[in-house]
Amino acid sequence: DTRITVAIDGPAAAGKGTISKAVAKKLGxxxxxxxxxxxxxxxxVLAGVEAVEAATSLTAADLEATNLRTPDVAQAASKVAVxxxxxxxxxxxxxxxxxxxxxxxxxxxxIGTVICxxxxxxxxxxxxxxxxxxxxxxxxxxxxxxxxxxxxxADVKARDERDMNRAEAxxxxxxxxxxxxxxxxxxxxxxxxxxxxxxxxx
Ligand code: C5P
Numbered sequence: 001d002t003r004i005t006v007a008i009d010g011p012a013a014a015g016k017g018t019i020s021k022a023v024a025k026k027l028g029x030x031x032x033x034x035x036x037x038x039x040x041x042x043x044x045v046l047a048g049v050e051a052v053e054a055a056t057s058l059t060a061a062d063l064e065a066t067n068l069r070t071p072d073v074a075q076a077a078s079k080v081a082v083x084x085x086x087x088x089x090x091x092x093x094x095x096x097x098x099x100x101x102x103x104x105x106x107x108x109x110x111i112g113t114v115i116c117x118x119x120x121x122x123x124x125x126x127x128x129x130x131x132x133x134x135x136x137x138x139x140x141x142x143x144x145x146x147x148x149x150x151x152x153x154a155d156v157k158a159r160d161e162r163d164m165n166r167a168e169a170x171x172x173x174x175x176x177x178x179x180x181x182x183x184x185x186x187x188x189x190x191x192x193x194x195x196x197x198x199x200x201x202x
Contacts, residue, residue, distance in 0.1 A: 003099055005116050006029065006105040006106070007121065017033060027103060039073050040068060041086060042079065043068055043073050044062065045079075054080070070145065109171040124180070133152045
């Protein structure tokens with residue numbers, strides 16, 4: 001029986017997404033980017049829907065909206081993410097996904113602390129704010145967004161601040177999380193560290 005859950009948390013642009021996808025592929029596990037749930041709610045709020053209403057009526061189609069990776073949606077996501085009722089509306093879906101037969105990787109901010117406190121493996125992926133902002137800047141400009149380095153760094157810091165200091169499920173490492181600082185690691189090295197940590201725990 002392989003109902004193994006891998007919880008990967010950390011701040012914006014630390015490399016969670018890249019590591020999660022690579023690890024899920026390597027292990028044959030399903031992957032859920034939980035940030036997408038909050039982004040989908042944030043996008044609905046920007047379109048005029050009330051936040052809790054948006055969270056309780058979320059559909060698969062909302063997660064496939066094409067404009068969820070923009071800076072505006074990221075900020076809106078971190079604003080709706082402070083609302084307890086919004087978070088509560090998304091819990092069951094995430095927990096059901098985590099217990100899928102065949103294994104699951106979930107990445108977010110509170111997977112190891114709140115959503116899956118019993119996850120077999122917990123990783124906390126970080127990097128300095130400057131390194132993260134530079135990565136996000138390169139991603140955004142490569143996908144055609146007209147942004148400045150200063151604005152991207154300010155956005156990353158504003159989101160860190162909001163995510164770490166909220167009352168509900170704040171961003172922090174679980175006590176039993178393995179820390180991976182990707183500031184000076186390339187993708188292959190970071191993925192190798194994650195896989196080593198997972199193999200050691202399963
Ligand atoms: O990971 P991503 O940058 O897409 O997440 C967008 C926002 O959603 C985060 O800044 C955070 O406020 C929120 N989030 C959260 N809990 C999660 C995943 C994302 O609060 N598990």
